[in-house]
Amino acid sequence: xxxxxxxxxxxxxxxxxxxxxxxxxxxxxxxxxxxxxxxxxxxxxxxxxxxxxxxxxxxxxxxxxxxxxxxxxxxxxxxxxxxxxxxxxxxxxxxxxxxxxxxxxxxxxxxxxxxxxxxxxxxxxxxxxxxxxxxxxxxxxxxxxxxxxxxxxxxxxxxxxxxxxxxxxxxxxxxxxxxxxxxxxxxxxxxxxxxxxxxxxxxxxxxxxxxxxxxxxxxxxxxxxxxxxxxxxxxxxxxxxxxxxx
Numbered sequence: 001x002x003x004x005x006x007x008x009x010x011x012x013x014x015x016x017x018x019x020x021x022x023x024x025x026x027x028x029x030x031x032x033x034x035x036x037x038x039x040x041x042x043x044x045x046x047x048x049x050x051x052x053x054x055x056x057x058x059x060x061x062x063x064x065x066x067x068x069x070x071x072x073x074x075x076x077x078x079x080x081x082x083x084x085x086x087x088x089x090x091x092x093x094x095x096x097x098x099x100x101x102x103x104x105x106x107x108x109x110x111x112x113x114x115x116x117x118x119x120x121x122x123x124x125x126x127x128x129x130x131x132x133x134x135x136x137x138x139x140x141x142x143x144x145x146x147x148x149x150x151x152x153x154x155x156x157x158x159x160x161x162x163x164x165x166x167x168x169x170x171x172x173x174x175x176x177x178x179x180x181x182x183x184x185x186x187x188x189x190x191x192x193x194x195x196x197x198x199x200x201x202x203x204x205x206x207x208x209x210x211x212x213x214x215x216x217x218x219x220x221x222x223x224x225x226x227x228x229x230x231x232x233x234x235x236x237x238x239x240x241x242x243x244x245x246x
Contacts, residue, residue: 002226003028006080008073010034010063010120011090013041015189016139019215020087021045022052023223029085030055032076036062036090055080063090063116073123082131083124085226088117088161089139091154098152106153113157114164121168121179128177135226136172136179138165139218140237142245145183158183162237169235178234182221185241187213208243 007024011017013035021031022045031049035042035058042058049056057079061072076083091113094105117138128134143151144158162181169179186192186203192212204212221240224230239245 001028005084006030007085008032008076008083009087009089013038013045016187016215016218017089018045019219020089020222021049023219024226025049025052025054027223030080032080033058034061063119064111066119069119070123082127085135086120086124087137087222088120090116093154095150097150109153110157114160117161117164128172129175132176134177136168137222137225138181140181140183142183142185142241146245166235173234180225180234181237182218183237183239184218185213185244187215187218189215206244213240213242
């Protein structure tokens, strides 16, 4: 149980992030809902979390902005308390074949998906060290493990996130802080709904379980890694992909 502890979830206004925030709230955590631009969706998520009997507050933040993240972490700590669970979930896609990919498309995906996670880890790091306890959970992707045509930027960012996870896990292990990653496969969200139907069907056909995941599948894995039961698990990548990458 996470009763009385604070969880900060980036990209928490919708999709996987929203499901994670709600699941951690069901475990008793107070939730900092970090969002990029959709204030209405963030407010709805906060209301649903509050209905579960815990505290929740939304914070607009560009995760790629180092200084903005520092200010956001300060605000969360002042409003709710020290962060015990950090979930780096915020992510975007800018899919194109490498030959057609623009420099800004590559850089933007790296900035949000990889640098954003670093920024939040960097600004919560000293708090974790002082507390000598905590959970960092990074949402990577099977694309970062196996690659994916048309996603050189996204796969590179997600692979980098795995390296970041393992490095931070080694740094903080002696302090009682774990750092793990969850690697979703194909999950039905607004992001995947934008895929061409033919590409979506081909991907579903490659999954041994013959179905896509749902955000709650990822949320359950995060809640597990955030729990007291996983204090001796660190530096691992938990695949939640229906067998896609095996």
